[in-house]
Amino acid sequence: MAAVIEFQRVTKIYRRLFSEEQLAALSDVSFEMESGHVCAFLGPNGAGKTTSISMLMGFFFPTSGQIRVFGRPPGDLAAKEQIGFLPENFAFHKFLTAPKLLRFHLQLAGRNPGGADTLIAGLLAKVKLNGYENLKIGRYSRGMVQRIGIAQALLCDPQLLVLDEPTSGLDPAGRREVLHLLAELKAEGKTIFLSSHILPEVEQIADHVVIINRGKMVRAGNLRDLLASGGQVEILADRVPDELRQSALRGASIEPAQNGLRVLIDGSRKREAVEALWAAGCDVIAMNPQRSTLEELFLKEVDQPGGAR
Amino acid sequence: MTKVRAIAWNTFSSLLRNKIVILFCAGCICVLLLLLTPLLVLRNGRSAQNPELMQMAVLPVIATMMQFVSGFGSLLAAWSAADAVAGEMRSGTILAVLARPVRRWQFLLGKFLGVQLMMLVFVILMLGLNYLLAWIGGATISTSPWVLIVYPMVRYMIYSALGILLVTVMHPILAFCIVLVMMIAAGLAAPANPETFMPGWLRTGLFYVLPSSNLLSETRFLTITRATLRAALWTDHATALIYGLDYALVCFLLAAWIFRSRSLSRD
Numbered sequence: 353m354a355a356v357i358e359f360q361r362v363t364k365i366y367r368r369l370f371s372e373e374q375l376a377a378l379s380d381v382s383f384e385m386e387s388g389h390v391c392a393f394l395g396p397n398g399a400g401k402t403t404s405i406s407m408l409m410g411f412f413f414p415t416s417g418q419i420r421v422f423g424r425p426p427g428d429l430a431a432k433e434q435i436g437f438l439p440e441n442f443a444f445h446k447f448l449t450a451p452k453l454l455r456f457h458l459q460l461a462g463r464n465p466g467g468a469d470t471l472i473a474g475l476l477a478k479v480k481l482n483g484y485e486n487l488k489i490g491r492y493s494r495g496m497v498q499r500i501g502i503a504q505a506l507l508c509d510p511q512l513l514v515l516d517e518p519t520s521g522l523d524p525a526g527r528r529e530v531l532h533l534l535a536e537l538k539a540e541g542k543t544i545f546l547s548s549h550i551l552p553e554v555e556q557i558a559d560h561v562v563i564i565n566r567g568k569m570v571r572a573g574n575l576r577d578l579l580a581s582g583g584q585v586e587i588l589a590d591r592v593p594d595e596l597r598q599s600a601l602r603g604a605s606i607e608p609a610q611n612g613l614r615v616l617i618d619g620s621r622k623r624e625a626v627e628a629l630w631a632a633g634c635d636v637i638a639m640n641p642q643r644s645t646l647e648e649l650f651l652k653e654v655d656q657p658g659g660a661r
Numbered sequence: 662m663t664k665v666r667a668i669a670w671n672t673f674s675s676l677l678r679n680k681i682v683i684l685f686c687a688g689c690i691c692v693l694l695l696l697l698t699p700l701l702v703l704r705n706g707r708s709a710q711n712p713e714l715m716q717m718a719v720l721p722v723i724a725t726m727m728q729f730v731s732g733f734g735s736l737l738a739a740w741s742a743a744d745a746v747a748g749e750m751r752s753g754t755i756l757a758v759l760a761r762p763v764r765r766w767q768f769l770l771g772k773f774l775g776v777q778l779m780m781l782v783f784v785i786l787m788l789g790l791n792y793l794l795a796w797i798g799g800a801t802i803s804t805s806p807w808v809l810i811v812y813p814m815v816r817y818m819i820y821s822a823l824g825i826l827l828v829t830v831m832h833p834i835l836a837f838c839i840v841l842v843m844m845i846a847a848g849l850a851a852p853a854n855p856e857t858f859m860p861g862w863l864r865t866g867l868f869y870v871l872p873s874s875n876l877l878s879e880t881r882f883l884t885i886t887r888a889t890l891r892a893a894l895w896t897d898h899a900t901a902l903i904y905g906l907d908y909a910l911v912c913f914l915l916a917a918w919i920f921r922s923r924s925l926s927r928d
Contacts (some may be wrong), residue, residue, distance in 0.1 A: 409760055411925040429762040437760035443753035445671060447678050459667035460761035504757065 355420070356512055356543045357385040357408065362417035364403055364567075376567050377403040380417070383562050383572045385545060387511075390538050392558035392575070392646075393547040396654050400567040401547045402440055405516050408545075409437055421512070433461070436510035440517045440547075442501030446490030450481055450500050453489060454507060461508045475503045480529065494521035502530065506537075513537065515546040519553065531557060555646040565654045579644055585622040587615040588637040589629050600628030611637055664763050668771025672745050673778040679748075682741055682779075689733050693790075696725070701797065727794070730787050732844070734780065734813060735820045739840040740833070742776045742821035747833040755925055766917040769825060773913060780817040784810055808898075815905035819872045820844075822912035829919045847871040872908050 364378040378400045385391045395401045406412040407419055410427025424431040444453060454472045458464075476482045479499040484492075489500060498521045505513055518534070519527040527550065534544060534557050548554050561578060563571040571578060590612040592601065604617040604625065612635075617625050619641065629636050644652075676682055746769070749755040759768060788809050820840060827836035849859060850867035859867070 406924075406926065409756070411756060411759065413922065413924065429764065432760065432762040435760065437757070439753060439756040439760070441753065442757065444757070445675060445754055447674065456667055456671055457757070457761060459663050460758060460763050462663055462762060464663070501757075 355384040356387050358420040360418045362414045365415045378567045381569045390544040390558045391560040392554040395564040399564045434511040436505035436513045438501045438505040438515045444489045457504050479503045495526050513544045551647040570653045584642040585619050586640045590635040593632050665771045669774035672775025676779045738817035739820040739824035742824035743828040743833040743836045745772045746828050765921050776821045784813050818909040822909040826912045826916040
C-alpha cells in the first residue's frame with residue numbers, strides 16, 4: 353500500500369536572525385503512514401508536533417530531509433486538494449457566519465459554492481452546529497469554534513485529515529462526539545493523522561502511533577503491537593515452589609488468585625518462567641499478555657532519561 | 662480566479678470592519694469637517710459681494726483639502742495592505758486558508774485586489790467630495806472624471822504593493838512607518854519642489870528610486886483652482902500610468918517572491 357505521509361530524516365533547525373543561536377525543533381525524524389489508517393502523533397508540549405504538522409502542510413520548510421504527502425512535496429496543490437486540515441486553536445474570520453465560512457472555503461478549494469446549501473447544512477448538522485447558521489463566528493464558544501473547524505476540514509471530502517488537537521476546548525460530551533465522528537470517518541476509509549494530549553481517547557481510534565520527544569522520534573508502529581510488546585505477562589499456576597521464587601521467578605509479582613497463584617512477570621522472561629514451572633511439576637492454567645495503556649506507553653517513552661536528545 | 666476573487670472579497674469585507682481603518686477614516690472626516698467650516702464661512706461672506714474674489718479664496722482651500730485626502734488615501738492603502746496580510750498571520754487564519762489548494766501568490770494577489778476594491782470605494786467617495794466642494798465653492802468641474810479615478814488608483818496600487826512587500830519581512834507598524842518616510846522623502850525629492858536641504862545627488866537618487874507621487878498626481882492635469890482639465894497628450898497619461906503600474910508590479914512580484922519561502926506561523 354502506498355504511503356500517504358512520508359517523513360525521511362527530517363530535521364528542522366530554527367535560527368535567529370543575526371545570531372548564532374539555534375534550536376533544533378526536529379532531528380532526523382522518519383516515519384511513514386499508510387492509507388486508511390488512523391495515526392496518533394504524540395509528544396509532550398514542545399516536542400515538535402506542531403512544527404512537524406506545519407512542515408507537512410507546507411507552512412514551514414525542513415532544514416534537511418524530505419517530506420512527501422501523497423507522493424508529492426508538501427504544499428503541492430494536487431496534494432492539498434486531498435487534505436482536510438484543522439490547525440491547533442483554529443482561527444477564523446470572526447465576521448462570517450458558519451455557512452459563509454464554509455462557502456468561502458469551498459471557493460478556496462476551487463469549487464462553485466452555488467448549490468452547496470445541502471452539503472453545508474449536512475456538515476453543520478454533523479458537527480451539531482445546525483440552528484446557529486445566523487450567528488457570527490466571533491460570538492461562538494471555544495467548543496463551537498472547534499466544531500466549525502472540524503466541519504471546514506471535512507468540507508471537500510478529503511482523503512487525508514490532518515487534525516492538530518481536534519478535541520481541544522471541547523467538553524466531555526463534545527469530545528465523545530468528535531471521537532465518534534472520527535471513528536465513522538475511519539470506517540469510511542479515510543486516513544487520519546492527529547495529534548492529541550488526551551491519550552485514552554486517542555487509544556480508542558488510533559491504529560498507529562508516532563511518539564516524539566524533544567524533536568526526536570522515540571517510538572513508532574502499530575498501536576496494538578506497541579501496547580503488547582514490552583508489557584508484562586500474567587501466568588496462572590496451581591502453585592509456585594519456593595525455590596523458583598528465588599531463581600526463574602525472581603523479581604516477579606506473585607499473588608493468590610481464584611484457582612491458585614497469579615504470577616506477573618516481564619514478557620521477555622515468560623518462556624523461562626513457564627518452563628521452570630512445568631519442570632517443577634506445577635500446572636500452568638493460563639498465560640495472558642498484560643496490555644499496557646497508551647498513556648503508560650507514552651509516559652514510559654517520554655520519561656526515559658536520555659530517551660530523546 | 663475563483664480563489665483570488667474569494668480572498669479579495671473576504672479581504673474587502675474584513676477591511677470594512679477593521680477598527681484601525683475605521684479610526685483612520687473617522688480622523689480624516691474630522692479634519693475635513695474642520696476644513697469645511699472656513700470654506701462655508703468664506704462662501705457665505707463673499708459670494709454676495711464679489712464672485713471672482715470668492716473663487717480665488719475658496720478654490721485654494723478646496724485644493725488643500727483634496728491634497729490632504731489624496732495623501733491620506735496613500736497611507737490608508739499602505740496600512741490596509743500591510744494589515745490585511747499581517748492580520749491573517751497574527752490571527753492564524755492564514756493557516757486554514759493556505760491549507761486549501763491556494764498558491765501563496767494567489768493569496769497575496771487576493772489581498773492586494775481586496776485592498777484595491779476598498780480604495781476604489783474611497784476614490785469614488787473622494788470624487789463625490791470633489792464635486793461637492795466645487796459646488797460649495799460655486800465652481801463647476803468641467804472635466805471627465807477618469808483622471809480623478811485612475812491616477813489615485815494607480816498611486817494607491819503602488820503604496821499597497823509597497824505595504825505588502827514590506828510586511829512580508831517586517832512588522833506592519835514598521836512597514837507603515839517606512840512607507841510614510843518614503844512618501845515624505847518622495848515629496849521632498851520631487852523636482853517641482855523648491856530647493857531642499859538635500860544634496861543634489863541624493864535628491865536625484867531618491868527621485869528615481871521612490872515612487873513619484875508628483876508624476877502620478879491627478880493635479881498635474883487638473884487645475885483645481887480653475888476647476889478644469891489641462892490639455893495633455895494621451896502619451897503623457899500613458900507614460901505616467903505605465904510608470905506607476907510598473908512600479909506596483911515590481912513591488913508585488915518582489916513580495917510574492919519573498920513570501921513563497923517564508924515560514925507561516927501564528928505570530
